[in-house]
Amino acid sequence: MVVPELCILCGHCVIHCPAKAKHVRDDVPKTKQLFNLKSRVIVSLAPSFASEFPEFSVEEMIFSLKQLGFWAVSETAIGADLVSQNIAKELDALQATGGKQKLFISSACPASVEYIKQYRPSFAPYITETSSPLHAHARYLKEIYGDDVGIVFIGPCIAKKREADVWNIIDSALTFNDLRQWFKKEGLLKKPSTPLDKTKEDFIPFRAGQGSIYPIGGGMIDSLKTYKKLENIRSLSFTGIEQIRESLEGLHNESLKAPLFLELLACEGGCVNGPGTRKGSSLALKTLRVNEYAFTAADRLPETVFETERDLSGSLPIEKKEKTKHSEEDIRHALRSVGKYTREDELNCASCGYDTCRLFAEAMLDDRAEKTMCVSYMRKLAQKKANGLIRAIPGGVVIANADLKIIECNTQFASLIGPDIELMFEAKPGLEGVDLQRIIPFGKYLSDVMTRSGPDRIEKEVVFGKKIFHISVFVIEKESVAGAVIEDVTSPQIQKHRIVKQAKKVIDKNLQVVQKIAFLLGENAAESESILNSIINSFSEDEEEL
Known part of the structure; x- marks a missing residue:
């Protein structure tokens, strides 16, 4: 939101607003x-x-x-x-x-x-x-x-x-x-x-x-x-x-x-x-x-x-406004609330509409700005949410770039692949930069979905040592990023889950069949009733003629 009494009409927000939400009168x-x-x-x-x-x-x-x-x-x-x-x-x-x-x-x-x-x-x-x-x-x-x-x-x-x-x-x-x-x-x-x-x-x-x-x-x-x-x-x-x-x-x-x-x-x-x-x-x-x-x-x-002598005096009159002065500690606290702990974190990108991060922090203290206006903060927040979801998913999750280098993976993925990868994960959480093809044999499926003409999703059952994995590979951005969710179908927990899932499918299917039979029976009964009624009516008409 533009605060008229504080705006200098430089047009910076009109040019840089990523949502193009600012318009000139x-x-x-x-x-x-x-x-x-x-x-x-x-x-x-x-x-x-x-x-x-x-x-x-x-x-x-x-x-x-x-x-x-x-x-x-x-x-x-x-x-x-x-x-x-x-x-x-x-x-x-x-x-x-x-x-x-x-x-x-x-x-x-x-x-x-x-x-x-x-x-x-x-x-x-x-x-x-x-x-x-x-x-x-x-x-x-x-x-x-x-x-x-x-x-x-x-x-x-x-x-x-x-x-x-x-x-x-x-x-x-x-x-x-x-x-x-x-x-x-x-x-x-x-x-x-x-x-x-x-x-x-x-x-x-x-x-x-x-x-x-x-x-x-x-x-x-x-x-x-x-x-x-x-x-x-x-x-x-x-x-x-x-x-x-x-x-x-x-x-x-x-x-x-x-x-x-x-x-x-x-x-x-x-x-x-x-x-x-x-x-x-x-x-x-x-x-x-x-x-x-x-x-x-x-x-x-x-x-x-x-x-001709003419009066050319008169620069633009501006009403002087009293500004609240904030302490350095208050400003630093506001900056920390959007993830800016050092001078290097202060990007001064001006995407929020303020020339510097410090001015943005002062605006937050004056209730003239909100944390959500900071693009870098929102990007980090989105990344944290994504990482949290990846960690919470019970299956193994891995995300890789076009070179099949790992961008992010969860601990379940490392556990599924083996103890050596678990040790690597402990030393380097997320395994960022690790070559995916060196640790799994089915990395090519991620390459397939990333190609411009490739499918958006691939479902496969693959043998990995003594395990059988069900992998769901999906594209995030063509020619750039893809991900995979991996489940060990030989795991007792997964088997139990699959049995329950299959049982639900059977129950749903049987229910549909029963409903269909009931519908057909009802349809046949109505048809029989219609035929019998026509016969009765026919007999009644013959009796009247006699």
Whole structure:
């Protein structure tokens, strides 16, 4: 379950949930309603559309969006250019005058801003007070086209939905996945049949500058330097929450000798790899496509844009939440409850939705998470249950891989094979890795069921020394794992069990025969009664005629 007040909208759970149980809110219906409320609705299109829809030219993308009902399309990257110019001007003034603040953190990524303000609040004062590119772009569009226009963001980011909820000037936010589904429903994934007029299908009010390169790691820094050289300010870029967490570890404003600007993007690889994008595509190709698209843009916005002084302040406001602090002993106890006793046991796989096992342990202590959310714990638990069942089965059980090496067996199996194997089992419980063919002559049956075209089950009686075994061989996974249950039919206990079983079969069979006879007798009696009645009726009719 996602706890809204603790969620930073990074989309990590949407991408990694093994059950695909997490879904992004669909704002397409809300956008369609907007068409009825406003005559002009403008798309604020993220520049990463170039990597997400490489099959569309700029003109085709704009044309298709207009076919959905949008009045016009503008690049969110214009807002990115406005942000770059504003921050570059502030940093340039800083390096000229000096100052106590040395650390500056970008406010462009809403998920990164949420992460810092919620989970690393000591760094919150260093986040620049400049708007995000989307917020700046929406303000600019309203300034040019009037307050009555609608603004809908379309891009790779689900955190933009939070921005749309917070800032009234943004009406809704869609992901690229939302757009693709909408295109599909409207039959707009195909290219237009007639050539398009490039003068009509163009961005308003103009193309963006190098704000177009924001979606990739280091893109914002490159854009800043098109407005100011910033020679004495060091700049670093980190992508992904884990990298952000590590980059801030041990970092202090007071320890910096020169100003440092950090560009932080919550998605690994940058916005091109956001949770609202198509998965399975090459990150290298996505990055390359955005680079190529930005290469066709001018370095900067027209100078006339900056002649007007405009307020670009306002990073995403986040309500500060008090967190319960847990002792190290409590955290270690919670970790032990899911089988994590050492640092090596802390896999930090993030399958539970938390970046680290320690954060997951704290969430358990806060009743925000359950043990069953830990994949490694559930896997170990399932293995323990399976092992317990194998040990409890009265017959011999052995499980082997495709090379007929033992994966698991029980003590009954070792006892059936002989005293030498029993000694081996005592030394190495489970006999993992032992070659099955060296200790039993019927290992080939396990190979047979594992073949792609082989049967799923084989039942055989085999002679093993002075014993006769009944073996039930079954496939667990084709070409990978098979198992066998072995019974010594010469054992008095097994013989007694078989006699009882056979006796039950005989009783059941006799009961069925008796029931059948009774049924047939009943059927014959009814038939006889019917014949006799017809004869009586016949005689009665003859007597009446006389």
